[in-house]
Every structure is written in structure tokens, then in C-alpha cells.
Amino acid sequence: MATDTKRPKIDDEVCVLDPLKNFLLWCDSVNLTLSDKVYLSKAGTVAEYGMLAKEDIEEGHILFSIPRETLLHQGTTKVKRVLEEGKKTLESASGWVPLLLGLLYEYTCSQSHWKPYLSLWPDFKTLDQPMFWSEEERDKVLKGTGIPEAVNTDLKKLQDEYNNIVLPFMKSHPDLWDPEKHNLELYKSLVAFVMAYSFQEPVEDEDEEEEKQPNPPMMVPMADMLNHVSKHNANLEYTPECLKMVSVRHIGKGEEVFNTYGQMANWQLLHMYGFAEPFPMNSNDTTDIQMSSVYKAAVQVAQNEADQRLLVDKWNMLSEMEIVGEKGVFIFGQLGSLTYNELYTTLKVLCMPVQDFEDFCENEGWEEDEEDDDEMEEALSFSKLTGLSAEWKCLLHTASALMLDSYSEDVEMDRRRLEDQGALAELGSREKRALHVRYGQKSILQRLQQLTKPPS
Numbered sequence: 188m189a190t191d192t193k194r195p196k197i198d199d200e201v202c203v204l205d206p207l208k209n210f211l212l213w214c215d216s217v218n219l220t221l222s223d224k225v226y227l228s229k230a231g232t233v234a235e236y237g238m239l240a241k242e243d244i245e246e247g248h249i250l251f252s253i254p255r256e257t258l259l260h261q262g263t264t265k266v267k268r269v270l271e272e273g274k275k276t277l278e279s280a281s282g283w284v285p286l287l288l289g290l291l292y293e294y295t296c297s298q299s300h301w302k303p304y305l306s307l308w309p310d311f312k313t314l315d316q317p318m319f320w321s322e323e324e325r326d327k328v329l330k331g332t333g334i335p336e337a338v339n340t341d342l343k344k345l346q347d348e349y350n351n352i353v354l355p356f357m358k359s360h361p362d363l364w365d366p367e368k369h370n371l372e373l374y375k376s377l378v379a380f381v382m383a384y385s386f387q388e389p390v391e392d393e394d395e396e397e398e399k400q401p402n403p404p405m406m407v408p409m410a411d412m413l414n415h416v417s418k419h420n421a422n423l424e425y426t427p428e429c430l431k432m433v434s435v436r437h438i439g440k441g442e443e444v445f446n447t448y449g450q451m452a453n454w455q456l457l458h459m460y461g462f463a464e465p466f467p468m469n470s471n472d473t474t475d476i477q478m479s480s481v482y483k484a485a486v487q488v489a490q491n492e493a494d495q496r497l498l499v500d501k502w503n504m505l506s507e508m509e510i511v512g513e514k515g516v517f518i519f520g521q522l523g524s525l526t527y528n529e530l531y532t533t534l535k536v537l538c539m540p541v542q543d544f545e546d547f548c549e550n551e552g553w554e555e556d557e558e559d560d561d562e563m564e565e566a567l568s569f570s571k572l573t574g575l576s577a578e579w580k581c582l583l584h585t586a587s588a589l590m591l592d593s594y595s596e597d598v599e600m601d602r603r604r605l606e607d608q609g610a611l612a613e614l615g616s617r618e619k620r621a622l623h624v625r626y627g628q629k630s631i632l633q634r635l636q637q638l639t640k641p642p643s
């Protein structure tokens with residue numbers, strides 16, 4: 188540990204004039220060690236701050252290491268004692284409230300231990316998740332992507348949490364918080380900051396049977412200055428003493444160091460982080476097919492009223508078995524279905540003859556010798572879809588057509604925009620990001636359409 192006498196002086200003026208230099212001085216003072224082979228910069232990165240390689244870096248190199256005491260969370264903030272005492276009243280659906288209260292305090296406290304870190308973002312102006320766009324803009328350019336609905340839920344949740352939990356708690360601790368200063372606007376910015384910058388330590392699953400609560404989020408100085416791409420070259424490792432960012436492949440001199448924020452589809456990246464990887468770079472991109480669209484497709488292709496009534500029973504059965512849900516989705520990645528178990532069972536039940544369905548209900552499911560996971564995954568991979576039965580293909584074809592209809596712009600228009608550099612250059616930054624999300628989703632749906640097309 189660095190002692191106070193060894194610590195370089197962190198000057199308030201430097202904090203404002205050169206926040207990065209000040210942050211690096213602070214890192215030194217808290218024993219956050221950075222390899223000589225990398226440096227932080229705004230120039231040469233994909234977005235604002237990022238990390239670059241000064242020289243070639245081999246796989247397995249520790250790029251930096253962060254002592255646990257340096258992390259900012261509900262157990263390290265100056266207000267940790269009151270948060271611990273109020274633990275029960277601070278419980279919420281998101282589980283973020285204690286960290287957010289800690290951030291409200293630390294972000295506005297001139298004496299905060301994390302001031303040099305938090306001063307890197309003096310106003311959060313660079314945050315541009317769709318939660319900061321107008322509702323009209325979201326509905327216009329993101330219709331069909333699933334983002335407008337997700338943002339509406341977030342906004343409602345954050346307002347409820349602020350009004351019902353945060354505000355009463357702050358009022359009962361007027362020595363630490365002031366609702367005038369710690370208002371809903373600042374709270375919203377901090378929610379967006381936590382969304383885009385926080386980390387959640389993975390839960391160790393020693394006992395797979397037992398469902399563990401996820402760890403609460405925490406702020407990890409330095410690690411959160413790294414940008415993300417699906418083909419990342421670094422990864423955060425957790426040890427009892429510290430967190431280490433380690434290169435996971437060779438990084439050439441001058442290249443940017445990219446962390447991974449997880450296997451994120453473009454709609455998730457835009458929703459939570461405010462950016463999207465340009466189409467078709469995101470190898471983790473996915474599209475959703477509403478479960479209800481598969482049901483609607485089955486109803487559409489049913490031959491007569493008796494078939495339609497049977498479908499109602501089948502759907503109710505699938506719902507009772509918790510295989511489908513009103514708001515549930517089947518997810519498709521670039522190689523095929525990612526929720527193959529649910530989709531396979533749904534297609535099988537919806538297409539089964541009446542007698543088989545009666546047996547199915549009687550047995551409360553399948554007899555033993557049913558398909559295993561690998562078989563289902565393979566059957567619903569894009570490389571095997573053409574081999575599915577005509578009935579299954581028809582449902583997938585109709586459901587993907589229904590999904591394609593729900594977007595604001597048609598596929599051809601988006602394709603032309605993406606292919607025409609001039610048209611692309613004319614789009615605003617938000618429209619461009621939205622286009623990469625929309626088109627990525629639609630291209631997967633189109634692939635599904637082609638592979639399940641009935642013979643002409």
C-alpha cells in the first residue's frame with residue numbers, strides 16, 4: 188500500500204485542466220498499476236477515452252491491475268455504513284440503488300476519494316443511450332428493434348426507484364444528501380453511467396442446483412476506460428486481491444485494446460451503451476422473434492376452425508409448461524436459433540396431430556426417448572433449416588415475415604442506405620447507429636426467410 192507521504196499531490200486545478208493526467212497520478216497513489224506497454228488516450232480510439240498499445244503485446248500480458256480497495260461500490264463508498272444500516276429499505280428490482288446512492292454522494296463530494304476518477308466525466312455529456320433521445324425519435328428510428336419498449340421500462344423503473352426509495356432515504360439523511368442537488372436528472376445520468384460503465388463480478392457456481400443472487404454492480408476505475416468490440420483482445424480477471432485486465436491474443440503496436448462487455452447483440456449495445464458495431468462486424472448480433480408471432484403464424488396457416496381451436500389448447504399447454512410466455516422471444520444468432528430447446532418444442536407441439544397432442548397432454552410432456560439438446564440445436568441451425576418439415580418451415584417463414592413487417596423502414600431502403608456511402612454520410616449519428624441495429628436484425632430474419640421459403 189502507498190502511504191500518505193508517498194502519495195503524489197492531487198491538485199484540484201489539474202483535475203479540471205488535465206483530468207487524464209490527474210487520474211493517472213491518482214492511479215499511482217492507490218497502487219493501480221499500468222503496464223509500460225499501454226497508454227490511455229482520446230486520440231486514435233473508437234470513442235473518447237480508450238487504451239492503445241505502445242508496442243507489440245503478447246497473449247496473457249497483464250495490462251493493468253486494480254487493487255480491490257480501489258473499486259467503488261456500496262461496500263467501499265464513504266456512505267457505506269448508512270447504506271448497510273438501510274439495506275432492507277434499499278432493496279429494489281434492479282439491485283442498483285445502494286451503488287447509485289453511493290455515486291450520488293461521491294460524484295458531488297469535493298473531498299471524495301474517487302474524485303480524480305469521477306472527474307473524467309465532468310457532466311456525462313458523452314452518454315447518448317436512447318434513454319436520452321425523445322420518445323418520438325426512439326419510436327421513429329428504432330421501431331421494431333425492441334429498444335423503445337426496453338427504454339420505456341427503464342425510465343419507469345428509474346423514476347419509481349428514485350421517488351419511492353432514493354428520495355425518502357436521502358430525506359432521512361440530510362447530512363449526506365440534498366434532493367435539490369441530488370435530483371432526478373442527476374440520478375438518471377448516474378443510472379446511464381452505471382449501465383455503460385459498471386461491472387458485475389460473475390457469481391461462482393460451486394453448487395449448480397442452488398440459484399445464486401447476482402453480485403451488485405461496481406465501478407472499476409481504468410477497466411471502464413476500455414471500449415468494446417465483439418472480437419476483443421483483452422478480458423477482466425477477478426482474483427481475491429485485485430482485478431486484472433489481461434490480453435487474450437496478440438495486440439499489435441498502435442492497436443486499440445478492447446475489452447468485452449459480454450456477448451452483446453447490437454440492440455443491447457445501443458440500449459445499454461449507446462453505440463452499435465457497424466454491420467456486419469458484430470459476430471454476437473441477434474434478432475428476436477416474438478413467441479406470440481409464431482402462434483399468430485400458426486393461426487394464420489390453420490386450415491379450419493377446429494385446427495384453430497386445437498392451436499389454442501396447444502398454446503395454453505406450452506404456456507402452462509412455461510415453454511412460451513406472453514412477452515417471450517425466440518432468439519436467432521448468425522448461425523441459427525439460440526433458444527433451440529424452446530423453439531423446437533413449440534414447433535413440434537404446434538405441428539403435432541391431434542392424437543399425438545392428446546398423448547402429450549396425458550403424459551404431461553414427452554416420453555423418455557425425445558431429442559437431446561445437440562440434436563435440437565443442430566436441427567435449428569441455419570445450415571440445417573432447409574431439411575426441416577414443410578410445416579415447421581412454414582411457421583418460421585410466416586413468423587419471420589410478421590417480424591419484418593414491424594420495423595419502421597423496409598429492408599430494401601435500409602440496404603440501399605448501407606451500401607451507398609453518400610447516403611450513409613448524410614445520416615445523423617443516432618440514425619446511423621439505429622440503422623446498423625435494424626439492418627443486423629433484419630438480415631438474420633431475411634436469412635431465415637430464404638431458408639424456409641416454400642418451393643415455388
Ligand SMILES: C[S@@+](CC[C@H](N)C(=O)[O-])C[C@H]1O[C@@H](n2cnc3c(N)ncnc32)[C@H](O)[C@@H]1O
Nearest residue numbers: 233234235236383384411412413414415460462
Ligand atoms: C466503459 S465506457 C468506455 C470508455 C469511454 N470511451 C469513455 O471515454 O468514457 C463505455 C462507453 O464507451 C463507448 N464505446 C465503447 N465501445 C465502443 C465502440 N466499439 N464504438 C463506439 N463507442 C464505444 C460508448 O459510449 C460506451 O457507452
